[in-house]
Amino acid sequence: MSDLFEITYINPGVTSFTRSAGGMLQMETSGDLFAEITIRRTYPMSRPYEYLSVWTKDDKEIGIIRNIKELDDESREALVAELKLRYVIPAVTQIISIKAEPGLWTFQVKTDRGDLQLLMRNIHEHIQSIGVNRLIITDMEGKRCEIKDTESLDAASRKQLSKVI
Structure with a gap:
């Protein structure tokens, strides 16, 4: 039924x-x-x-x-x-660093609401592509941020992001 x-x-x-x-x-x-x-x-x-x-x-x-x-x-x-x-989702304005350690990824980013650190075990489970050049990143604790347009990031940030995407 x-x-x-x-x-x-x-x-x-x-x-x-x-x-x-x-x-x-x-x-x-x-x-x-x-x-x-x-x-x-x-x-x-x-x-x-x-x-x-x-x-x-x-x-x-x-x-x-x-x-x-x-x-x-x-x-x-x-x-x-x-x-x-x-629905507050900070917008990433700059990627400071993306580091891989055994079993853990660390993202250090600047957002429109301040600096943010995101921790992830399997990075590909935590990055969601929403349309062209738009990403939502959610860490293990549920913290989220958004990259509204990857192409609008500065060159150093795009280089950091290219390590994982």
Whole structure:
């Protein structure tokens, strides 16, 4: 027997997102107010502003927003701000070094949020290619950073990266 799942899409014409007096994101739709909601990306890398999942504070899904562009300006701004808070991924601006030691790789990088050290056992399990020249690097502890465009890195950084890619 197969389980059937019904997806509830949120109607952007009768929905608004705002911040409460306490700063919590809230949603009003068809006269119903949902206080303290969270937004989760269903496709965080390929469609960061499409198919956004809206959840209650009790961890129950309310529904899916097909595309943030369908919402009014105030709602769109509230969601973009919330997503930036929830999905912080430092952008690599420079690779200082990539070193291999027995059983461990160490990346020293500069990001738009400061210096970062990443430790990995099997480097190829921790580097994910997202499109052309874009990489997500996740270390053993779950720390992540992004190289938005490998070609935009300085020559020394590209040389360091060429050791492993």
